[in-house]
Amino acid sequence: MPIILTILLFNSPLAGISQDGGEDGIEGVTSDYSVALDYVKGELSDAYTRLHVIPGLPSERLEKKYILDIDTCMDFFSSQGAEPLYQKLLLEAAMYDLQLREALASIDSLTEGVEAVLESFLEARLLEALHVRRFGSSSSLLHLNAEHPLQYIVASRLLAEIIQAQTKRRVLPSELSRLLGLHFERDEIAYLGEIFNDRRNSKLRELHQLFPEGVAILIQDFYGGWGGCMAGGIPTTRVFTDPPGARIRLISDFSSLLCRARGLPLMHRDCSTPDTISDGAEVNQGRYWVEVRWGSGASYCGLHRLVSSDGETWIKLTGDQPCE
């Protein structure tokens, strides 16, 4: 039976959910998040007595900073039976959510649209948690603020846009911009906002209707290359496989033409140096011959554009053979 693959642009985190049973997965996580949020809120009610706080800070600041002892909180989650890293992410999401709401409450004339964006933040955090559950060893996801996944960046900038539009301020309040960990760049908002939209969820549902069982999905997710590349920098993207763990080899279309011109096989070392990448690795955008091999022995080979500006375009891949 041919393996059916699909490239879905900008959609990797939700694809992670699919393995856990479609939308049931996110419902489960949302429930976990609610537990985390309730727990954090409960603990904050008497932060001094029950939670460890960093000594030396003025007490009035401590109340607002929500500085929690992660170990204490993780003990709580362990008692709930969750995986440690996953618990930590949920907890951080809950703490961050509270901090963000606090910061927003201090901004005057901020009314419309904020709730929706906060939901986006929540979703971004939860998707990260799902990522960790799926790619448990991915060190880049250990620190939420160290590397900004797309959803987080988009949500941050959408929030910044709303705040700036409603308050007519050119600069975000420092407390908030520090919390968001981003510099507001208006030029990038429109593009990012375009990518991050509600259609993503419906596309995922559509995908699962098309291939209800045993679907193997190759996902291409825009990752980096925003600023700084106006002077001819190389835009990058990330490639994920589902089922995860496949080995991916890429050679540029240019190299493939060179092989053909020399009468050599596609990935022969005398004409090309295939990039062998692991699941989730970052690659230059471009047009490639893509070879995917799963541990089960299934494989796929085909020529595809790994160009994220295609937005939500899906490319259905068919076949069951490696590149020669």
Next chain:
Amino acid sequence: MNSGLERFKLLLSEYRGLAAWVVAGSAGATFVAYFLSIMPPYPEGVAVLTGIVQLLTLVLVFHFFDGVSKKRVSRHLRVLSLCLPLTFILYFIALEILVVKVNLPSGSYVVGFECTAKSLEVFADGCPLPGSSGLAKVIEGSAFSLDEIWTLRSIVASRIILLALWLAFFVLLSSLFSVFLVYNIGRDARR
């Protein structure tokens, strides 16, 4: 009588006023946006570099043209008026030929004009030269490794040509304005 530095500051102020008039007279933001859109894609910070070059031009013009005769000023203005549009046309041609726009946030790429040995093997019909069609597709096919297709020295040369023409245009433009201003400021001061 104003000191030399004060008169230079006056020149700067007048130059800024004249430049502002140009912007306002050509629908302001549209004019600026147009120039931003045709700016060379390399190097980054070319706008700052352009500003520095303009300032340098003003300094030199102020130094060498202060107190010169009307006849000499007129001769220079005539030459500059002729060279300015020519330079702009040359730049525009170079921009159209050497810069390829791609449908990505990374925008534009400066291509080379000398193919690598690999590229000559691949493209049996001939090296993809600047200005030929389908260059964006060729670049995408190389995964944006332009030096696979064109030699690095030709890419660098293209970048330099573009930058040189761009800066030359602004040198001429600011020379034209400043020669005119220096002469008229000096004439007012002499009265």
